[in-house]
Amino acid sequence: MLNKKAFLDVSLGKLRSIRLYVIGDVRSPGIFTVPALSSPLQMLFYAGGLRKTASLRNIKVIRNDRVIATLDFYEFLKKGKEFSNVRLQTHDVILVPTATKRVTMTGAVRKPAIFELKGKEGLIDLIALAGGFKDNAYIENILVDRYLQNKEHKLLSVNFKRLKSEHENFPLMDGDVISVPTMNRDAQNFITVNGPIYGPKKFTYYPGMTIKKLMSEIDSLRGDAYLQRVQITRTLPDLRKQLYSINLAELLKSPTADFPLAPQDQVNITSSLTLFPPDSVIIRGAVNKPGTYLLKKDMTLKDLIFEAGGFRKDALITEAEISRIFPFRPGDKNKLARIIHVSIDSNYTKNLISSEDEQFFLEPFDNIFIRRNSDWELQRNVTIQGEVQNPGTYSLKNKTERITDIIARAGGLKPTAYLDGARFYRAHEGVGQIGIDFKEIFKNPNDPQNIILQAGDRIVIPERMFTVRVAGGVNFPNSVLYQKGKGVGYYIKAAGGFTDLADKGNITIKLANGKQFQPKRFLFWKYLPEKITAGSTIYVPVLAEKKEIDWSGAIRDAAAIMSSIATTILIYDRFVK
Incomplete structure (x- = not known):
């Protein structure tokens, strides 16, 4: 037996198109061919949207020269209404006119903005469009700023509470600016x-x-x-x-x-x-966290030292000195403080339970001093580099070790050591290189140049050097092979001689060991106080560039001056006669 159920399958092949006109205050007015089911809102979209001056509440649909529908766009914004009941037909015209009544809403309302009003809509309708008042709005004095016929400017006051109670409305005009003030009263309860x-x-x-x-x-x-x-x-x-x-x-x-x-x-x-600010005590000296501490009830010296991080490594752990203020007493005005000494040792803060003699209770404004052990310090290390048997870093054994002592501890000099070029550097307080004649201190260890070493000192013993460097105001600054016994002139000449701007009278020689000197003069002779050695540097200063003399101008100026003097003498001579 056949099944009695029947099925109908319908498919939509193609929607017919219609031609519509969109004119007025839209961005792209014109003729549009659109699907027959298009709505007025979709047509505004096709026309590029509305201009700022367009009316949102009086959009007309015209068919055969008759207005068949008037659309209020606020209905779409407030309720989501798309006007689907307006079925468009071919040759329909959608006209967007210019808005004729716009007002500005400001102040204590939920949605301040520019609104378009139509017909007899007034202040009550405007407040509804703006979402109503805020909780702090003062509604008994709403201000309306109005211009009349381009001649008169008025400020009107409206009691909204009275309008509502009397079921009245306040008419508004195009261009009105409505301001709802806020209450400025403070809460008092x-x-x-x-x-x-x-x-x-x-x-x-x-x-x-x-x-x-x-x-x-x-x-x-x-x-x-x-x-x-x-x-x-x-x-x-x-x-x-x-x-x-x-x-x-x-x-x-x-x-x-x-x-x-x-x-x-x-x-x-x-x-x-x-x-009543809490009292404090101060601990200074060789503790890990010196400073001011709150004086707690029944606080002892041991408690304070423990709170201050304990003793530093260089602390003199024999006694603590406490400076305690005197209470005011008549007759003791010259006394400033009482000094108390308390015995301590390295275990002073380690024992939890204190004996009675260790329980030294602190008082307000006590100053506690933990002295430093001046004999305690870390190792003093110096460095020796270059041509010694065992270069490296060495700790000084005592405070009187000198340069020759540390070189002896390094195994002495190698045969290749060049003492004329040995250099000494001191890091303490940024002193830098010190010029020392190493040959002299090895000949005579009691020489004052054999100085006592300090932490951070560095000694460099180079290998044999073979050149003398010439720099500054010479024609070819370079390094010249060292020739024993030769003087400054020899090396200047080897570097091409002086330039025109060379300052010949202020030549400086720096020896390889860091010493500096200048040639000295005795009567008509110049001599060097020390011999130039390999590794030395000869520096010739350069004068500022000389300006050429304009002799023609100088002669002209001199002639003018002489002429003026002659004229003055002639006038004086005639006046006297």
Whole structure:
């Protein structure tokens, strides 16, 4: 038997198209061929949207020269209405006119903006479009700023509360600016509590409220709250302030006594730590964290040293010095402090339990000094490099070791060592290179140049050198092979001689060991106080560039001066005669 169910399969092949006109205040007016099911909103989209001057509430659909529908775009914005009930046909015209009545809404409304009004819509309708008032809006004096016929400017005041009660509306005009002010009144039904309390600091005032009732609403008082004097600041009707002081501790104990409060009272509870700041002590010297510390109850010297991180490695752990102020006593005005010495040792802070003689209790403003052991210090290391048997870093054995001593500890000099070029550097306080004649100190270790070494000193013993460097005002600055016994002139000549701007009188020679000197003069002879050695540097300073003399100009100026002098003499001679 055949199944009695029947099925119908319908497929849509192609929608027919229609031609529509979109004109007026749109961005791209014109003729559009669109699907037959297009809506007026879609046509506005095809036309590029509305211009700023376009009306949103009076869009017309015209068919056969008759207006068949008037669209209010606010309906779409407020309710999502797409106007699907308006079925468009071929040759329909959608006209977007220019808005004729726009007003500006500002102030305490939920959606301040520029709105378009139509027909007889007034202030009440505008407030509804703007979403209503905010909670702090002052609606009894809404201001309307209006221009009349390009001649008159007025500011109108509207009582919105009265409008609503009398079921009236306030007509608006194109260009009106409506401003809803806000209330500027401060809340008055509260009490403020300032100071050391836990929990909120503002409380709602109610008639009959007292200080005891307020204290029952506070979470809790901090331990440092000073209740013997609590100040209450009251705002009077003329906004002046009046101050009351109460003993809150006594009031809370009393079964009957109380203090009435008023709106906007400020209850100020002071911290006892502010009124009576905690005492402190100071520890200085060879401890890991010197400084000022809070003096705690029953705090001992051992407690303070422990809190200060214990002794430094260089601490003189034999005794601590305590400076203690004198209480004021008549007749002892010249005394400043009492000095107390307390015996200590390396185990002073390690033992938890103190004996009675170790329990030195501190007092306010004590100054504790832990002296430094001047004989304790880290190793003093020096470095020796170059042509010695065992170069490297060495620790000084004592405070009197000298250059030759440390070289001897390094195994002495190698045969290739060049003492004329040996250099000495001192890092302490950034001294740098010191010129020392190493040959001389090896011949005579008692020579003053054989200085006592310090931490960070560095000695460099180079190999044999073979050149002398010539720099500065010479024609070919370079290094010249060393020739024993030759003087400055030989090396200057080997470097091409002096330039025209060379300062020949201020030549400086720096030896390889760092010593510097200049040629000296005796009568008509120049001589060198020390011999030039291999590795030395000869520097010739350069003068500033000489300016050429304009002889023709100089002669001309001299002739003019002589002529002026002659004229002056002639005039004087005639005047005298």
